[in-house]
């Protein structure tokens with residue numbers, strides 16, 4: 585799907601009709617990462633933790649290939665599952681039975697859920713409970729399901745209301761379970777993570793795409809993160825030289 589089509593669907597059918605938290609910068613980054621994955625032939629299902637009314641899950645549904653499943657986990661105690669499903673299927677009718685919603689309290693999950701095969705996910709959006717133990721639990725339970733090329737997106741990583749999100753990410757990345765995962769890009773709201781060996785690939789692809797003009801590199805942990813939509817941008821050629829230097 586072309587970005588303009590995805591963006592138009594959000595403008596005309598989602599933005600003012602479906603309440604939720606999913607904004608233009610991340611619509612663009614979701615599309616760009618999906619585009620990079622499709623260009624690279626990286627296959628896999630997609631998954632969201634924290635669906636609410638389906639605002640961001642609709643992007644996963646619209647970007648899914650014909651043989652890919654979209655898994656949606658939520659307690660569905662704030663919004664009934666039927667409402668979220670109806671919103672998603674209204675915008676993504678071709679998804680049909682490939683939309684799989686799982687109701688339950690993610691805080692009680694003690695390991696990767698059995699209905700998704702290990703190494704089966706190419707895209708994971710974590711947007712459920714935002715406190716430190718819950719985010720850490722979600723990262724531990726769901727990142728083993730990612731393919732080697734997969735991307736995990738952590739919502740509200742920079743919101744002072746949710747200090748546990750970045751602390752959980754740091755603890756996870758420094759733990760034996762997460763030491764192969766690193767953040768590679770940041771929007772105003774979300775941190776984008778992948779396996780270490782894919783960090784430079786995603787960063788180079790984002791820079792060379794030319795779709796985001798205002799970016800810079802920031803040292804984080806033992807690597808660097810591409811700050812997207814920054815007020816202090818560096819020219820693309822400077823970013824590419826920095827990425828080449830390592």
Ligand SMILES: C[S@@+](CC[C@H](N)C(=O)[O-])C[C@H]1O[C@@H](n2cnc3c(N)ncnc32)[C@H](O)[C@@H]1O
Pocket residue numbers: 603604605606633634635636637638639640641657658659660661662663688689690691711712713
């Ligand atoms: C911030 S909302 C998700 C926003 C959504 N991604 C969007 O695009 O608008 C958080 C969601 O997490 C769900 N949630 C809260 N606590 C949960 C829990 N313990 N287990 C599973 N889901 C939970 C809520 O029901 C809510 O739908």
